[in-house]
Amino acid sequence: MKLYFSRNPNPRLAVATARFLKAEVAFEYAEPLAPGQADRYRPLNPNLLLPILERPGRALWEADAIACFLSRQVGSNLWRRDDDEPEMVRWISWGKENFVKACDMVHWERGTKLRYGIGTCDEAMVEEGMKAFHKAARLLDAELSAHAWLVGEAVSYADFRMATFLPYNDVARLRLADYPALARWAGQLEAIDAWRDPFRGLDAPALPPISG
The missing domain is CATH 3.40.30.10 (Glutaredoxin)
Structure with a gap:
């Protein structure tokens, strides 16, 4: 494959x-x-x-x-196949329509558009994305304050999916530090080698630099 x-x-x-x-x-x-x-x-x-x-x-x-x-x-069991599967799917679904979507909105304006010459950063859209981010982050922070991971006692694909845009936060500048449990969770993911540096040893040209 x-x-x-x-x-x-x-x-x-x-x-x-x-x-x-x-x-x-x-x-x-x-x-x-x-x-x-x-x-x-x-x-x-x-x-x-x-x-x-x-x-x-x-x-x-x-x-x-x-x-x-x-x-x-x-x-x-990264993709849960036991009784936790509905819970995992719930977080994947919610994340893509809320937290991940908000992160994407901000990253699109501050990152993707400027990397690929699609246009200038629209600060109104950044503000809208930030509002959505904070709304979703509050819910996630409350959830993660009581649990190490989103599903059960170990990392699941729901954690990976929820964090899709966090490796690009040097560009998006989302305020993770405002949410201690969320920041702790993100740090746990960064401690996983495959998550922190998935391209190690691969022929993978760097992303275009941010311009403008």
């Missing part, structure tokens, strides 16, 4: 998951939207987005689906 990736948030999430699981996959940096590349990747993912897992039969795309598949392949 081969995992096509880039250094952007969702592909990073897939690489971190695969390396945490020690899954038997090859890693290949890819740019499906680069000139002349679309025809190669469209049969794997008609959206031309990463990550993509090329495997026997039908290719798999979307980080959450890839995480589910790889976790099952290696027999890991």
Whole structure:
């Protein structure tokens, strides 16, 4: 199997998951939207987005689906398969519509747009994203003040998914320090080698610098 990736948030999430699981996959940096590349990747993912897992039969795309598949392949409970699975799915679903979405809004303005020359940072959108971040962070902080991880007593994929954009916080500048339990949880994730440095040893060109 081969995992096509880039250094952007969702592909990073897939690489971190695969390396945490020690899954038997090859890693290949890819740019499906680069000139002349679309025809190669469209049969794997008609959206031309990463990550993509090329495997026997039908290719798999979307980080959450890839995480589910790889976790099952290696027999890991990172993707919960017991009575905690509904709880894990709840946090994945809530996170993508709340905390992760808020982080993405701010990172898009302060990071992605400036890296790729899409436009200037819209401070009104940053403010909207920050409001959503604080609303979601308060709920997460309360939850994590009573639990080390989101689900049960060990890290789950819900933690990885919730933290998708936190490795880019040098750019987004979200105020994690305002939320002690949330900051502690983020620190626990940073202590996991596969999460902290998923691209170690891989051919993975750096992201474009922030401009403007």
